[in-house]
Amino acid sequence: MAELTEEIGQCDIRGFIPVDDLQRLPELDALICVSLRNDLPELSVLHWKLVPQRVVAGIGCRRDTPFPLLATLLARQLEAQKLDPLALKAIGSVTLKKGEPGLIQLASCCRVPFKTFTAEALREFEHHFPGSGFVRKTVGVGSVSGPAAWLLSQGQLLGETLREQGVTITLGVAH
Template structure:
């Protein structure tokens, strides 16, 4: 999923009026602003060749593109670049008078709708948003997924089905499976999320009789069978600290990680990151594991781990080899702010400790 980051917004100015608007926006956001050589001023970057060529480059490197110019021109320029609404950057268009800010592409997952509202607020402009859920003042499943940093199986189809239900006045339940998390203070702060249009469900054993479907926010691998369609939205909350011998095989690592996740009944989609000590940053199996699971590989120095190693059993062999008595437990401790889950797996020279991040 593509989520707009303020430091990754490219703005394209085609006229002097566009430059003036961009200067106003730069007072509020860290923007990369492009313009032609003829309009070039301090703080702006010249187009790399043509406007279209520069847009094509930015399309691959920025999470959001803002064009201060005509909608039609923008559509023609970006049309050959479009790939997938789950990965394309947000595209927003602003007229050079600053009267309208238009969410053109990737409104939900890409964050264009949210960016449009923000930019319109800065300029005192009219935000133009046409996605059906927003027009009807409803939440959307893909927006909720972004807010939760969550994923789900068959995400694209689920979003299509659920959002269509919402705009068709069907009743879609929303259940927060707090019990799937190990500790009470790990629970989701539900008031932080946009749930307009969803029907709050407090218990799976007592569902409203008129629901057409149910969204279940859970990190649990399996849910009970219910009589209505259930879409499980899985927040990425689980982290794994991993220690291993040099040249450990990828097949062993992924097998043991899956084993540890299954032991505590976590859905594999709940994995947010793996981590290890700095001496393992180039370990092929760990890098492959990170790529395969599509999660970051976080690295910690020996000094960082030493600050917490007294909390855990130590190995003289590990200390002599690495410089600290344990790896997986202090790594998981740091990744989760001390919210560890269960026991550490120790098999065939591999240690894995799970935690819950916030």
């Protein structure tokens, strides 16, 4: 997978045969797939899938947004990008949300850290994203999910931001 090329170059892969196309496999006894993706094609060889934790989610939400809604929307956003939920590495938001029960429960359920950033830190990258006057007035920055994902991934964002029911979710890939 292209996102993992740098990491593969740092590994001792003696004894392994790198495979770029799962549809045209050489003769193998077994296969280890390292992928962030949730979908592998049907394979005729014994195989295992390893999922590196590299996906980050910046999340903005209204106060007291319920955990089930956050979990459903995060799952939908991961699915839209064909990402395995096990690839999630961290969830980020604005410092004002550090005690937000739904976000804390979401991070706990996903077994990932919940990282928060000051409005000032998010403001540095908000120009890359559409902003909201209401959000700016409430939290001090016009956009939360995009800048949080940007900071967690050093600007390596994936897909479009989900905006639904007062929740925004932006995904990125961290290194």
